[in-house]
Amino acid sequence: MTAGDAGLPSSPDSEAIRSLSGAPGTVVWHRADLRIADNPAVAAAADEADRILPLFVFDPGFHDERGAACDARIEFLHDCLRDLDRQYRDVDGAGLTYAHGDPIDVLGRFVDAGWDVVASASPTGRYGRRRDERARERLGVRFVAGDGLVRDADRPREGWSDHVESWLAADPFDWDPRSVAVDGVETGIDPEAVADAYDVKSTKTRVPTGGREAGRERLRAFTERIAEYPGSISSPVDARDGTSGLSPYLRFGCLSVREVHRHVDEKVPDGRGKSMFVSRLYWNRHYTQKLLDWPGWLDRAVNPVYEGFNHDRHDPDLVAAWKRGETGFPMVDASMRCLRETGWLNFRMRALCASVYFHILQQPWKIGADHFYEHLIDDDAAINYTQWQSQCGLVGRPGLRLYDPRKQVRDQDPDGEFVTRWVPELDPLPAAHLDAPEKAPLAVQREVGVRVGEEYPYPVVDYEAARSEFRERYGAVHGAAAARLGEEETARRASLSGGIEAARSIAAERGEPGRADATDAGGTSQTGLDDFG
Numbered sequence: 371m372t373a374g375d376a377g378l379p380s381s382p383d384s385e386a387i388r389s390l391s392g393a394p395g396t397v398v399w400h401r402a403d404l405r406i407a408d409n410p411a412v413a414a415a416a417d418e419a420d421r422i423l424p425l426f427v428f429d430p431g432f433h434d435e436r437g438a439a440c441d442a443r444i445e446f447l448h449d450c451l452r453d454l455d456r457q458y459r460d461v462d463g464a465g466l467t468y469a470h471g472d473p474i475d476v477l478g479r480f481v482d483a484g485w486d487v488v489a490s491a492s493p494t495g496r497y498g499r500r501r502d503e504r505a506r507e508r509l510g511v512r513f514v515a516g517d518g519l520v521r522d523a524d525r526p527r528e529g530w531s532d533h534v535e536s537w538l539a540a541d542p543f544d545w546d547p548r549s550v551a552v553d554g555v556e557t558g559i560d561p562e563a564v565a566d567a568y569d570v571k572s573t574k575t576r577v578p579t580g581g582r583e584a585g586r587e588r589l590r591a592f593t594e595r596i597a598e599y600p601g602s603i604s605s606p607v608d609a610r611d612g613t614s615g616l617s618p619y620l621r622f623g624c625l626s627v628r629e630v631h632r633h634v635d636e637k638v639p640d641g642r643g644k645s646m647f648v649s650r651l652y653w654n655r656h657y658t659q660k661l662l663d664w665p666g667w668l669d670r671a672v673n674p675v676y677e678g679f680n681h682d683r684h685d686p687d688l689v690a691a692w693k694r695g696e697t698g699f700p701m702v703d704a705s706m707r708c709l710r711e712t713g714w715l716n717f718r719m720r721a722l723c724a725s726v727y728f729h730i731l732q733q734p735w736k737i738g739a740d741h742f743y744e745h746l747i748d749d750d751a752a753i754n755y756t757q758w759q760s761q762c763g764l765v766g767r768p769g770l771r772l773y774d775p776r777k778q779v780r781d782q783d784p785d786g787e788f789v790t791r792w793v794p795e796l797d798p799l800p801a802a803h804l805d806a807p808e809k810a811p812l813a814v815q816r817e818v819g820v821r822v823g824e825e826y827p828y829p830v831v832d833y834e835a836a837r838s839e840f841r842e843r844y845g846a847v848h849g850a851a852a853a854r855l856g857e858e859e860t861a862r863r864a865s866l867s868g869g870i871e872a873a874r875s876i877a878a879e880r881g882e883p884g885r886a887d888a889t890d891a892g893g894t895s896q897t898g899l900d901d902f903g
């Protein structure tokens with residue numbers, strides 16, 4: 371579909387822009403920073419101009435069939451935009467101007483009419499990177515940094531934690547709405563028109579309402595129950611209401627990481643819940659720094675030795691079974707169905723599904739990561755793809771994150787609440803058999819009317835055999851992969867928290883052909899606060 375096919379023109383046109391009265395000022399081009407508080411671009415524009423014009427451009431590349439987001443994520447974005455419009459109106463200005471078309475064309479018309487353009491700098495995927503480069507080169511758009519990441523440094527990871535810590539402690543970006551006029555141009559475009567034109571209709575359920583107001587409410591509610599956070603993280607049943615649920619609000623910039631940190635720091639006494647939550651805000655910055663350091667995370671194995679790993683085994687039927695939640699591993703199936711229907715999963719279940727996909731089904735990692743990208747409401751290219759590569763073991767660090775899906779049922783869902791909610795055909799089976807229904811005695815299967823192979827599939831692969839085979843294959847090249855971490859370029863790409871030195875020390879210790887050091891990740895969970903790599 372093109373802009374024309376969707377029935378929406380590229381708007382506003384030059385005439386509408388020229389007809390704005392008064393001298394041109396500065397356009398604030400909003401993208402993934404849908405707030406007016408603690409926003410470096412808004413603050414910079416208000417500081418330099420007497421007049422600002424906040425703009426969001428609906429890009430057909432995001433909304434038509436080329437866009438990878440599900441309709442629920444687009445609806446969440448639309449909520450965020452309506453809320454941003456309200457934020458501007460609340461400070462007595464015109465609201466947000468909605469545009470439609472190729473952002474470079476739209477912004478070019480403003481530049482031709484004498485406007486400057488500023489935007490917040492943020493690492494993006496390939497498409498966004500190209501768009502931003504064109505905007506900078508052709509139109510002189512200024513990208514203002516202020517997200518706590520290290521830019522333009524030869525070794526971004528040197529002193530990185532200190533840098534993030536002082537950014538978190540610094541005052542938020544501020545501006546005085548009384549010192550600047552907030553202008554707008556009538557375009558006839560708004561989220562409703564876009565939803566109609568592109569037929570945006572979500573079929574997902576339990577999707578939260580987008581926008582700053584809803585995000586702030588969630589933050590307030592979460593801080594009241596933060597003491598229960600550590601005990602709620604791992605189980606998919608408890609996590610749904612037990613973790614903050616802030617990820618989509620951070621993803622679309624309704625709230626800044628810094629203001630979330632400040633709120634928790636000021637309102638919550640020190641304790642385990644607070645420190646675990648704060649460490650996750652660091653992880654958010656850590657994984658985002660990775661994408662800034664190397665954009666290839668989105669489509670190439672970070673360690674060249676693993677490029678193409680599993681490609682020779684690509685089996686579309688296995689991939690389809692994983693996507694549909696029909697692998698015969700109940701915890702994976704419940705998680706994959708829950709992802710498709712609600713657009714959210716807790717960390718452990720995301721890691722489990724990625725691990726089973728790559729280590730057990732032995733399928734190419736990017737197809738799996740793209741599927742997550744399509745369905746997650748919080749999908750953040752920076753976190754999703756870097757997490758996928760880390761979970762799959764494509765960095766070349768020692769230690770595989772292998773999750774056993776049967777153990778996860780026993781540990782995280784012993785009563786079968788999550789499994790039977792999402793895989794209702796297993797509901798009649800006693801909970802004791804939900805970790806491995808294929809092992810339930812035939813008499814039990816007959817009695818409750820759940821016959822494995824009919825109502826529910828046998829495991830699509832033999833878990834133990836597949837795990838041994840994967841360890842064998844992965845281990846055969848792991849020494850070579852570790853050795854590559856000793857090379858400057860691969861070390862830079864990996865962007866480990868310990869910097870290039872950490873990568874070199876892995877190369878020195880493990881950099882020779884040998885077997886992978888595989889452990890069951892079921893008990894170990896994930897990277898610690900002091901170990902961002």
Ligand SMILES: Cc1cc2nc3c(=O)[nH]c(=O)nc-3n(C[C@H](O)[C@H](O)[C@H](O)COP(=O)(O)OP(=O)(O)OC[C@H]3O[C@@H](n4cnc5c(N)ncnc54)[C@H](O)[C@@H]3O)c2cc1C
Nearest residue numbers: 613614615616617650653654717720721749750753754757
């Ligand atoms: C394969 C895989 C893909 C993932 N994809 C995404 C993604 O696209 N977007 C995303 O925001 N998170 C992603 N995560 C990280 C994590 O699962 C989610 O941030 C978390 O589940 C969101 O729920 P919450 O906001 O309630 O988390 P909370 O536990 O309340 O954490 C608060 C915030 O900290 C950050 N955070 C928490 N855990 C992590 C982590 N492990 N890595 C980086 N940041 C973290 C997020 O911004 C989150 O909103 C992924 C994890 C895996 C294993």
